Amino acid sequence: MTYPVADTRVTYAAGATEASAVVLHVEPLPDGRRAVLLDTTSAHPVDAGWPDQGADRAVLRTATVEIALLDCIVGATDGTSLHLGQQIPVPKGTEGWAFVVAHIVSSDAAVSVGDAVQVMVDAGVRARTSAGHTACHLASLALNLAVADRWKKQPRPDALGRPDFDGTAIDVSLIGENTSTDTYRLGKSLRKKGFITEGFDEALPSLTSAINATLADWVATDAAVHIDRAGDALTDRRYWVCDLPGAAARIPCGGTHASRLGELGRLRVTLGLHDVQGTSVLTMVTTAG
Missing domain, CATH: 2.40.30.130 (Elongation Factor Tu (Ef-tu); domain 3)
Structure with missing residues (x-):
């Protein structure tokens, strides 16, 4: 064989x-x-x-x-x-x-x-899934911005130079058609890294509003999205790149994406906080369209 x-x-x-x-x-x-x-x-x-x-x-x-x-x-x-x-x-x-x-x-x-x-x-399913993946990256950056003042220590920066809550706390990320669901563990390990979890539950409405306002501003720019790649082999490094206001975001990613932010339509997130075996878990659901 x-x-x-x-x-x-x-x-x-x-x-x-x-x-x-x-x-x-x-x-x-x-x-x-x-x-x-x-x-x-x-x-x-x-x-x-x-x-x-x-x-x-x-x-x-x-x-x-x-x-x-x-x-x-x-x-x-x-x-x-x-x-x-x-x-x-x-x-x-x-x-x-x-x-x-x-x-x-x-x-x-x-x-x-x-x-x-x-x-x-199937080009239709691909387009909707690509929108969901691009929406996921944007929402993660907007979430990082919204919680940037909750760090007592300086964590690693995200693609826009802000504290990378998403990269530090992410547990599971799932991409769907015109949607994504990301879960984050707000446990002892995250607190040791300097993130302030006190009052997080009460802050969810204001965080949701801030994230959605940022997303609306970004989508309104209709910024171009492209994939930088070292080559066409499966293992070649690939990066999602988007020229957001003030800076270009560049995130390692092997998935598929929309070509412009305007393709996403209205972008919204909902946040929920749940207890999972004694650990607070934040869920962010992002919807495009």
Whole structure:
């Protein structure tokens, strides 16, 4: 069984929803499905390290059939076996390993090594998910600004030079269509880093208003958004870049995004504070449209 020797070339970072590709490898999986590895893809996969954005809805189109993707996952191979998702035993970029996009299809999918295929992504779902991801980055920066006066110590700065509450306290981030949900732990570890949690619950209404006002101002600029990338390989570094008023924000990100802030429409957040096993957890839901 022959495995790819190079990382999958990905085009979704540049906004592509279609790609011409060649099938390099097809492998049966323990659950009965099959993993199809291509030389190139426009389908965004779920990343093992930070699975905030899900897989694109897409199909593989051959000369004779159209095959629905059941999932799309980052994988890795050392030339002897294929590891998917959380089973990958080495960090990205490890020498001697190829990092690949595994297109998961049904067991009876008519696809073979050497086939020419078209990867066709649902452009509507992609656009809505991209809006949700861009909204997530903007909301995190606006949240950092709103709570900037709650630090007794100087934490690391965010992409705009402000105290990075989001990067310090984030627990889980999930991107959906025109939405994102981020959760932050306001526990002992965060307090040791200098964040003041006293009175946070009472401050939620004013924080929400401040964040939404900032987001409205930013969206009104219709600033351009683009992805800086070192190359087209799956493991090449990529950054979300947006020229916000007064400064350009640059955030490491492997996801897909809107091309301008005006595409987001009305952007709003809601904040909620909950107790989870004795730790206060802040939830921020961001909605675009």
